[in-house]
Amino acid sequence: MKRIITYGTFDLLHYGHINLLKMAKKLGDYLIVALSTDEFTRDSKHKNCYFPYDKRRQLLESIRYVDLVIPEENWEQKVIDVQLYKIDIFVIGDDWTGKFDFLMDYCEVIYLPRTPEISTTQIKVELNNHQL
Numbered sequence: 001m002k003r004i005i006t007y008g009t010f011d012l013l014h015y016g017h018i019n020l021l022k023m024a025k026k027l028g029d030y031l032i033v034a035l036s037t038d039e040f041t042r043d044s045k046h047k048n049c050y051f052p053y054d055k056r057r058q059l060l061e062s063i064r065y066v067d068l069v070i071p072e073e074n075w076e077q078k079v080i081d082v083q084l085y086k087i088d089i090f091v092i093g094d095d096w097t098g099k100f101d102f103l104m105d106y107c108e109v110i111y112l113p114r115t116p117e118i119s120t121t122q123i124k125v126e127l128n129n130h131q132l
């Protein structure tokens, strides 16, 4: 059984996220999503989530491609996660190309094509503009 892991905030879940999760699951049999906690997102990504962790987790767990959701609490946990969960492939969007090559010592690393035309930031901006 080929085990895949990916990481992200997945706030204001949209089809770009779904495309990524669908492509990730196609690479194996079991997909783990390490979901950024509210604290990690705020303190280390300097972003505030619209939906709190438990709601973002509820959304992800309802997606057919996702088999398990675990918390992402820091930048450093990936090596431990890959070993602990016996991961074969680490995947993430190609906006991160090269950033996680160090994981190649532990598993395959694949950067998948990001859906270019949509982002949570853009959704927030456009909603804000409509309110004006």
Ligand code: C2G
Residues within 6 Å of the ligand: 006, 007, 008, 009, 010, 011, 016, 017, 019, 020, 036, 045, 072, 075, 091, 092, 093, 094, 095, 096, 113, 114, 115, 116, 117, 118, 119, 120
């Ligand atoms: N994504 C995508 N297309 C988009 C937007 C996002 O393919 N239009 C992908 C990203 O490349 C990422 C995943 O969806 O692989 C989650 O995106 P974010 O929630 O923005 O996650 P990010 O802030 O990139 O956090 O340790 C890694 C970080 O937790 C990744």
